[in-house]
Amino acid sequence: MSARRYAILAPGAFATRSAKTAHGVIAYARDETVAVIDPAFAGKRVRDAVPYLASDAPIVASMEDALRLGPTSLLVGIAPAGGALPAQARAAILEAIAAKLEIVSGLHQFLGDDAEFARAARTSGVRIWDVRRPPSPRLFSGCAYDVEPRVVLTVGTDCAVGKMTASLELVRAARERNVDARFIATGQTGIMIAGSGTAIDGVVSDFATGAIEELVIDDAVATADVLIVEGQGGINHPAFAPVTLALLYGAAPDAMILVHRATLETIETYRTPVLAPERAIAMYEALAATVKVAKVVGVALNTKDLDDAQAHREIERVRARTGLPCDDVVRFGPGNLYDAMQAGFASKVRPLAG
């Protein structure tokens, strides 16, 4: 299916961080969004609820209203902690299936495995695409060390700080310079945008590094100049750091980009302090140095909580403290950061060998 028209289901959540899947698809996917379902903003436009999304798509109160706008697909546009489906969303999904919409979900709980959804989908003849469904298990082999493209991994100081966005913006900057850069999606939103990828957080722990390796050694990306791998979590995230580390060792990057959100003080819902950029850089580089050396070659600073003057000051401060190129790739575009980073990932790096 090449031209989806999405209705996005995000009841009571569209303006929150838990709707980041929906925001990402609206901002970056080629697929069109024809309606967002969230009674809290019914009658408004996407840009009214989430100002940074330059979209006029209407927000409606119900699935019934959304169906009038001709969607082909329902995107389950929420990402609740733990991935389980809120009970109130069930009825809406069944309604969409009855109306013959494709169902696209990034939840941990596979909708296709739910007996009621599966039966309804069979009856209606629609597809349920659980984007987090993992590939066949395979162990990390070390083949990732031998790929031709330079591999760049975005790493972060927390979840939801903008690693996917920074990756997509840097890919865009590369392409504008006629560099064949590919976005390697590792989370549900990224996969919906890219149309392929693996949700690493849904892979059994033993096989997480192997699953990432599989993405970078894929024949489909072998001729690219640069692979920009979407990072996940943060290295001191009390719950998700194992996924972060799986990406670092499994993608075997030649260079890293640190993504940090200015003003963020604690990790998600935990009391754990967010690492200062320079400390996060030291941690990522120290870990990489035990397997395959990779340096952080730039900082993508998310300044969305600041005004322009504050943003400039904060970018300067991080630049001074890290000694690295730093910019907000959303606010000021990815060009400057991309150009400044070029020297940093100009060549392949060999892994350590004993």
Add this chain to the structure above:
Amino acid sequence: MSARRYAILAPGAFATRSAKTAHGVIAYARDETVAVIDPAFAGKRVRDAVPYLASDAPIVASMEDALRLGPTSLLVGIAPAGGALPAQARAAILEAIAAKLEIVSGLHQFLGDDAEFARAARTSGVRIWDVRRPPSPRLFSGCAYDVEPRVVLTVGTDCAVGKMTASLELVRAARERNVDARFIATGQTGIMIAGSGTAIDGVVSDFATGAIEELVIDDAVATADVLIVEGQGGINHPAFAPVTLALLYGAAPDAMILVHRATLETIETYRTPVLAPERAIAMYEALAATVKVAKVVGVALNTKDLDDAQAHREIERVRARTGLPCDDVVRFGPGNLYDAMQAGFASKVRPLAG
């Protein structure tokens, strides 16, 4: 079932590291081993094939021979990389099921989910215990920070260096001193020995930290003095380090014991150099310091490749380089290391808070 009599299936593998599950159960489980099936050593005794196992159990050529010795259970005593079942073991397992033996397996591929095994088990009325089958998914909550017992985690420089053994030996030393220490099993062999636990490498990545937390906050261990958590992998293991990190953040230890195997130079089948003990200690402590401070308070050195004089020299060398108590808890017993470590984990540690 409280008194198992095991037949252990390890064809062509009993004397190799891939049979470490079998070795662990023979060395530490209360269940008796009545036969090992490995044609390569048929007619010999366990101690002939694996000298450090002080067991006279016979090694036989076939399941048929093993059944004459009256086993109640068949332990699938191999741990192939990736966890998939070798084809030649299928016939033996079906033969055991037909003979009404319980099947105990630590493989990633659940034998109970195999249609042929499941059907045979139903027909014979026997149980298939897949010890790696994961618990219900739960996210890490932070409750691990509030448990009463002091928590000690064994961490290592590679897989199969002796983390489980060191944990079990330290539990034994604690109990000899009337300290209520419990062994928290996190891998298939440990679970078979303890009769409970969770194989963390089989848990979906997002829930790995939560699965470990669940073990340390379990009511059944709440009144213990010390929990000694079995570590997994190594922090620079290219494939399994995410499991290692999940244990570090999920168990939220108050102290760590480093387990290192003298003479080991590269990680398992990879070319990645094994970290020197002092460098591994620095790495583990640096990571812990980003969430909840925990120090390495002793080194359990596995010297099984050395003679006694070499072992003493190597222990002295590691002691000098790390500044920590160090001993081989198998060769010289766990008493000295346990006593020397006491000061190091005398009290609970609070997590960092932003």
